[in-house]
Amino acid sequence: MSRRRFSVCLCRPPPSDEALWEAFGLLAKWFHFQPSEIRELEWGEFERWVALAAKQVKAAGKAP
Secondary structure, three states, rough: OOOOOOOOOOOOOOOOOHHHHHHHHHHHHOOOOOOHHHHOOOOHHHHHHHHHHOOOOOOOOOOO
């Protein structure tokens, strides 16, 4: 039995479904993450990867 690792922090409201899909898409497009790899990330790791991708996209002057 595998443990689901993608859990949401209860210290703040969860992101909308649309925001999560956009973040998943950003990681898939920018870093070529596979869906299974994204689902295996801990929430904090997921947030750090999304922040890094957003920073690199901004620095490159490209739309996400």
